[in-house]
Amino acid sequence: MERLKKLFDLRHDQDENSVIDSSIRSGERIVGTNLWVLIFAILIASVGLNVNSTAVVIGAMLISPLMGPLLAIGYGAGISDYRLIRTAARSLLVFAALSVLTSTLYFLLSPLSQAQTELMARTTPTLWDVLIAFFGGCAGIVAQTRRGASTIVPGAAIATALMPPLCTAGYGIAAGNWHFVGGALYLFLINAFFITLATYLFVTLIGLPQHESGNPRLQRRAHILIVLGVLALGVPSAWLAYGLVQDQLFLAASKDVSAALDREPNAVVLRRDVDMARRTMAVTLGGERIAPATEAVLEKRLQANGVRQARLVLRHVGAEKVDVTTLRNELRSELMANVDGQVQQRTVALDAMHLQITKAEREQAERTALIPQLLAEYRTITRVSVAQGLRMARGDTAPAAVMVLTLEAQPRLREEDLERIRAGLAVRFAANPVEVVQALPASAKRRRKGRP
Structure with a gap:
């Protein structure tokens, strides 16, 4: 047991307390470098x-400085440094506002206005987003307190995905889609709060020393605020996650019932309608009516x-008996006949x-062969041109094809030669x-042109 405890001990490679404190405080500062890196990261993510492109979004999350203020808020709550909490919270608000503003300007100027799947995935937060944010925050603060460089903090930034929700909010503002704005900002709040909570815990x-200005009364107030935050953000996301699970279960059950109806020997499925919101599956059938007992079994499934x-709502088109096998064969034959006709x-x-x-190729070949034949037969000919065109005289109703x-x-050739x-x-x-x-030779044209 002692060996197992030593194996999971976090203190053997923990950095000095002063180094941890300096490192976390430097990440929350609003300075030129952090602001420029944030703008570039939000543009890349947008x-x-x-x-x-998932790869481009991941690249933006790798360079994003948004984890810094969140770790500082959780660290300040853990060591009772409320001044650090206020300055880090102020930095987080500035970072978030600048991110939303930058992404809004980008999407206002972008010619691509269609909401892609990467955007829509950030509009409906669930309990899984809570878990990802919490465990990502755990990984982030553990890495921040270790000696030496670590790849865990960039990995945690990718996992918690702080940048994409702010970009989605900017897209929603640019497109006037307030559902996108609300869902994306709610997801950002979930990520931010549970990263902070994980850092605090x-x-x-690990027992980092308390700040000298620690106040027990303020600590109790902070604990109450943390509990309220968990309830305010965790409960709605858990409800949304429950609804998502129910949607998937209902969709799978509707596919199972649809397959069972396709196997019915005396009925043919003409149409299927699945209403996810009302949890209703309406099926229009042809052929014999499904027995009530079979319908009850299908609804239980x-x-x-x-x-x-x-x-389950079954609608029947006609109650007369129909040879479904023959009907299917006729439909298949008609389909094949249409295909064959096309x-x-x-x-x-x-x-x-x-x-x-x-x-056309044969006529072109004959016209091409005509030129050397004429040049060989009439030695005085210096140039031959053959062209296919149209001819129309006054009074004609339509032009006719002619070879010139x-x-x-x-x-010049004599008239009998022509x-x-x-x-x-x-x-x-x-x-x-x-x-x-018969056209004039080029030399004769020049002489005629030179006459007064």
């Missing part, structure tokens, strides 16, 4: 919550795990597109009208 447990107020329509459309692409062949020759080219193209491109145009 960005992380805005883009739903451990300072008392819905009320399992202590959800006694749960109700696939066939898309196949036909794709085939048509493929034909059009093939035709533009030639430049030096000397007619021979037109005749050959008319046979070769029978489905597409062709216009042959």
Whole structure:
């Protein structure tokens, strides 16, 4: 027993009392470094919550100085230094107000206004948040009283998550969502109070020396305030935790009842509605009516795990007998027929597109082959251009496709050569009208342009 007691003894690596006192007091001071680090941390946390990045939020909590004032308040209560309590509480209020203001300004300027899951997770505190804050505070004060550097304090800051609730409150103010503001500030109060409570209990447990200004009357008053704080913050969070557990139990029971209804041989489930607030599950059924005894058994299954107020409402569409197996097969066949029809329509459309692409590629290849043929047959041609366009004359109702062949020759082609080219193209491109145009060579254009 003595060996076990020695194993869990906190005094063998405890730092000097004066060093502990100086270290805790330095964490609650409102100085330039702490304020700038706080602003940077709250901006990082706001960005992380805005883009739903857990890793970024954790990084902000690692550098946050918010644990300092809370440890100082609990330490001051443990050693009866009420001046330290007042200055640390003032620092905490300044830190919290600056954090909310910074996050509000960020969310007012941010183009991302959708509330992500990381934000919504900080709006409904429960008993588990109380436990996390308390044990995180225990770890924080134990680390603060040890010799040498420790990674426990940053870890405790991550676990208790002081920054995200203040960022969520800023988001709520920016978005005008006061439910977010209330829930987030309540979570921050829970974290702050129970970290302070854990610090106070451990300072008392390890027997740090009392401050010379200690007053028994003030100590009794502090004890009363601590009890009232535990009741004011712990009881509502315990009730919220109870409601969350009931929601999960009811959801699991509703899934079980839904699966049982799916297995009924002569009924088919047409619709399911689950009302978490009223603890009601309404199911619309087709086919034969469920027997009252079976319905009673299903409702008892819905009320399992202590959800006694749960109700099952079964609505029947038609009381005539229906061959449910045949109905299911028909529904499946109809669904497959619709799918097959859609696939066939898309196949036909794709085939048509493929034909059009093939035709266009063939015509393009023929037009491309035409150019070297003309250059080889008519040595005087210096330039050939082939283009596909539209032609419309006055009085026509719609434009028609036309292929335009533009030639430049030096000397110019005779008219009978042009007619021979037109005749050959008319046979070769029978489905597409062709216009042959002989343009002036570039040198002739320059001479004409230079004439007075």
